[in-house]
Amino acid sequence: xxxxxxxxxxxxxxxxxxLTVTCSQxxxxxxxxxxRQDPGLGLRxxxxxxxxxxxxxxxxxxxxxxxxxxxxxxxxxxxxxxxxQTSLYFCASSFAPDYEQYFGPxxxxxxx
Amino acid sequence: TQLLxxxxxxxxxxxxxxxxxxxxSSSVFSSLQWYRQEPGxxxxxxxxxxxxxxxxxxxxxxxxxxxxxxxxxxxxxxxQPGDTGLYLCAPILSGNxxxxxxxxxxxxxxxx
Numbered sequence: 001x002x003x004x005x006x007x008x009x010x011x012x013x014x015x016x017x018x019l020t021v022t023c024s025q026x027x028x029x030x031x032x033x034x035x036r037q038d039p040g041l042g043l044r045x046x047x048x049x050x051x052x053x054x055x056x057x058x059x060x061x062x063x064x065x066x067x068x069x070x071x072x073x074x075x076x077x078x079x080x081x082x083x084x085q086t087s088l089y090f091c092a093s094s095f096a097p098d099y100e101q102y103f104g105p106x107x108x109x110x111x112x
Numbered sequence: 113t114q115l116l117x118x119x120x121x122x123x124x125x126x127x128x129x130x131x132x133x134x135x136x137s138s139s140v141f142s143s144l145q146w147y148r149q150e151p152g153x154x155x156x157x158x159x160x161x162x163x164x165x166x167x168x169x170x171x172x173x174x175x176x177x178x179x180x181x182x183x184x185x186x187x188x189x190x191x192q193p194g195d196t197g198l199y200l201c202a203p204i205l206s207g208n209x210x211x212x213x214x215x216x217x218x219x220x221x222x223x224x
Contacts, residue, residue, distance in 0.1 A: 040121065100145070
């Protein structure tokens with residue numbers, strides 16, 4: 001089944017404790033991206049990757065890192081999480097930015 | 113900086129009513145996508161409109177792209193409880209930059 005998977009689905013952590021949210025797709029997509037979703041703000045892009053080893057900042061990259069060492073995986077790293085990073089996070093993939101985006105199920109992160 | 117406005121933000125209607133959601137911008141887009149997101153899931157593509165003035169129909173949903181490709185609307189006829197969800201517009205910028213933006217979303221609740 002073609003899909004985007006994210007792990008974990010739920011995470012409660014404390015300020016400053018490094019964490020990684022994994023994202024994997026099995027559709028051989030070139031383009032992958034991360035978003036955060038907050039009430040009233042819609043989806044805001046954090047980082048995107050046009051291909052392996054090619055990543056770039058979206059609209060809200062501060063406090064986040066990403067890497068794209070393999071085509072299928074695009075992990076989101078929070079080196080020192082803060083409470084303002086409490087949010088619902090989505091990973092998405094597609095053949096290109098202007099194609100249909102396939103979203104993962106989301107990761108709800110709470111930073112206390 | 114392009115501005116993107118989606119309205120209304122919230123809509124609560126009775127089953128059988130009609131409604132229209134708007135997505136407006138000051139920028140010209142090469143195309144525009146509409147997504148629907150149900151609680152606990154990631155957004156799913158409904159339609160992509162590409163040509164100025166284009167109208168696409170998906171059962172009771174009618175999507176229109178403005179002649180100048182700066183705005184779009186989603187009209188639902190005879191809304192059903194199954195239409196409940198968050199509707200997001202996502203204009204695609206020219207040049208395939210990789211950056212994607214989404215509207216703030218319209219939360220639709222259709223009561224039986």
